[in-house]
Amino acid sequence: MQDTLNRADLVIHPQWVIPVEPAGQVLENTSVVVKDGRIAAVMNRRDAAGIDAGEVLDLPGRVLLPGLVNAHGHGAMSLLRGYADDLALMPWLEQHIWPAEGRHVDAGFVRDGVRLAMADMLRSGTTTCSDMYFFPEQAAAEYRAAGMRAQVAFPIFDFPSAWGSGPDDYLARGLALIDEYRHTDLQRIVFGPHAPYTVSEPTLARIATLAAELDAGIHIHLHETAGEVLQAVETRGERPIDSLNRIGLLGPRTQCVHMTDLGSQDIELLAATGSHVVHCPHSNMKLASGACPVARLLDAGVNVALGTDSAASNNSLNLFPEMRSAALLSKLVSGDPSSLPAARVLAMATLGGARALGLDDRIGSLTAGKDADMIAVDLSGSATQPVYNPLSQLVYACTGREVTHSWVAGKPLLRDNALTTLDENAVLRRAAQWRDIISAKGQ
Numbered sequence: 001m002q003d004t005l006n007r008a009d010l011v012i013h014p015q016w017v018i019p020v021e022p023a024g025q026v027l028e029n030t031s032v033v034v035k036d037g038r039i040a041a042v043m044n045r046r047d048a049a050g051i052d053a054g055e056v057l058d059l060p061g062r063v064l065l066p067g068l069v070n071a072h073g074h075g076a077m078s079l080l081r082g083y084a085d086d087l088a089l090m091p092w093l094e095q096h097i098w099p100a101e102g103r104h105v106d107a108g109f110v111r112d113g114v115r116l117a118m119a120d121m122l123r124s125g126t127t128t129c130s131d132m133y134f135f136p137e138q139a140a141a142e143y144r145a146a147g148m149r150a151q152v153a154f155p156i157f158d159f160p161s162a163w164g165s166g167p168d169d170y171l172a173r174g175l176a177l178i179d180e181y182r183h184t185d186l187q188r189i190v191f192g193p194h195a196p197y198t199v200s201e202p203t204l205a206r207i208a209t210l211a212a213e214l215d216a217g218i219h220i221h222l223h224e225t226a227g228e229v230l231q232a233v234e235t236r237g238e239r240p241i242d243s244l245n246r247i248g249l250l251g252p253r254t255q256c257v258h259m260t261d262l263g264s265q266d267i268e269l270l271a272a273t274g275s276h277v278v279h280c281p282h283s284n285m286k287l288a289s290g291a292c293p294v295a296r297l298l299d300a301g302v303n304v305a306l307g308t309d310s311a312a313s314n315n316s317l318n319l320f321p322e323m324r325s326a327a328l329l330s331k332l333v334s335g336d337p338s339s340l341p342a343a344r345v346l347a348m349a350t351l352g353g354a355r356a357l358g359l360d361d362r363i364g365s366l367t368a369g370k371d372a373d374m375i376a377v378d379l380s381g382s383a384t385q386p387v388y389n390p391l392s393q394l395v396y397a398c399t400g401r402e403v404t405h406s407w408v409a410g411k412p413l414l415r416d417n418a419l420t421t422l423d424e425n426a427v428l429r430r431a432a433q434w435r436d437i438i439s440a441k442g443q
C-alpha cells in the first residue's frame with residue numbers, strides 16, 4: 001500500500017464499481033478511496049479495508065460510477081415544466097416560451113428555477129451540468145452555494161432581453177463574469193450565443209476571437225431542425241455549420257447542441273475541427289425536431305455528450321431515461337440493434353460530457369487523481385433485479401430514483417437520498433408560488 005493511502009477521508013465499498021475508463025469494465029471486490037476531494041485509489045477491497053479513513057461506507061447492492069454530466073440545459077426553465085407542450089420548436093419558442101420569459105424572467109426566477117433544477121439533477125445522479133440562460137451571474141452563484149459543478153454559458157442574442165440590451169451589453173456582462181469566476185474551482189463561465197438564427201455574423205466573429213483569446217468555451221444551439229438549415233441555405237446560401245466554420249467558431253472548445261440535420265460533409269467538418277456534439281434525444285423527439293445521427297458521429301471520431309435541454313421541452317432533467325432513449329433511438333434510426341450499446345451510452349453521459357466541457361482531466365471516470373465526482377445507484381429493488389450486468393441495468397432498467405448518493409469533489413450533495421445543501425421543501429414551495437404567478441398572468 002502506498003504511504004499516501006495510510007489515511008483517507010472516505011473509503012467506499014460498493015458491490016460493483018464501473019469506472020467508465022477502461023471502457024465497459026465492471027469491477028467487483030473493489031473499493032474507491034477519496035482524499036482531499038480526489039480519487040486516491042480504485043483498489044482491491046481487502047487492501048482498502050486496512051486504510052484508516054474519516055468515513056467508511058459499505059454500499060451492498062449498489063454500483064458506484066462517475067457522476068453524470070448533463071451537457072445542455074437551461075436550469076431556470078424548470079419553472080416552465082409543462083407550460084407549453086406538443087408544439088414544434090419555433091411556435092413553442094415564439095408563441096409561448098419567449099413571451100413568458102419576457103414577462104417573468106428576472107434574477108429571482110433564475111435563483112428559484114436553478115435551485116429546483118439542482119434538486120432534480122442531484123437526486124438523479126447528475127453532478128455536473130451546463131446551464132445556458134439569462135442572469136448567469138445568479139445561476140453561477142446558486143451552483144456555487146450548493147456545491148454543484150457547472151458550466152454556465154452567458155446568453156448572447158441580437159435582440160434585448162431582461163438581462164441585456166444587445167450584443168455589446170451581453171458580451172460586456174459575460175466577460176465580467178468570466179473574470180469573476182476565473183479562479184473558482186467548480187464553476188466555469190463560457191460564451192452562449194443562442195443560435196445562428198438569433199446572432200448575427202459580426203457578433204459570432206467577435207465571440208470566436210474573444211473565446212480564443214480567453215481560451216473559453218462556446219456553447220451554441222446548432223442544426224436543431226431541418227427548417228433551420230433550409231432557411232439558412234435559402235437566405236445566406238450556406239448551411240449554418242459552414243458559416244460557423246468560415247467565421248472560425250468551430251473547434252475543440254465549441255459545443256454544438258442538437259445537430260439533428262447532418263450530412264456526411266457536416267460530420268467530417270465536426271471531426272476535422274474537433275468540435276463536440278451535445279445530443280438531446282427527448283427534446284428532439286418532443287419538439288419533433290429530428291434525430292442526431294450519433295452512431296455516425298462516433299464512427300467519424302466526433303465526441304458526443306448527452307443533454308436534457310430544459311424541463312420545458314423534455315420535461316425532465318433526469319439523465320437515466322435520456323441514456324435509455326439515446327440508446328433506443330440510435331438503434332431505431334440506424335436499423336442496427338448493436339448501435340450505441342449500454343457501455344457506450346454511459347460513456348457519453350459521463351466522459352463524453354466531461355470532454356465536451358473541457359473537464360476530462362478532472363472528471364468523467366473513476367480514475368486515481370481525478371476529482372471524486374461519483375454516484376451510488378441501488379440495484380436491489382424489484383425493477384432492477386436480477387442483475388446479470390450492472391451496466392445494462394443502469395441504461396435499460398434504472399429510472400434515476402435508484403440514486404442514493406451524489407458526490408462532487410468528494411462532498412456528498414445527496415446522502416442516503418437526502419439533499420445536503422438545498423432546502424428541498426423551500427425549493428418546492430417557491431416552485432408552486434411561481435406556478436401561481438405564471439398561471440395568473442395567462443398564456
Ligand SMILES: CSC[C@H]1O[C@@H](n2cnc3c(O)ncnc32)[C@H](O)[C@@H]1O
Nearest residue numbers: 074097132133134155156194221310
Ligand atoms: C441563450 S438563453 C436560452 C434561450 O434559449 C431558449 N431555448 C430553450 N430551449 C431551446 C431550444 O431547444 N432551442 C432554441 N432555444 C431554446 C430559451 O427559452 C431561452 O430563451
Ligand SMILES: [Zn+2]
Nearest residue numbers: 073221309310
Ligand atoms: Zn436548449
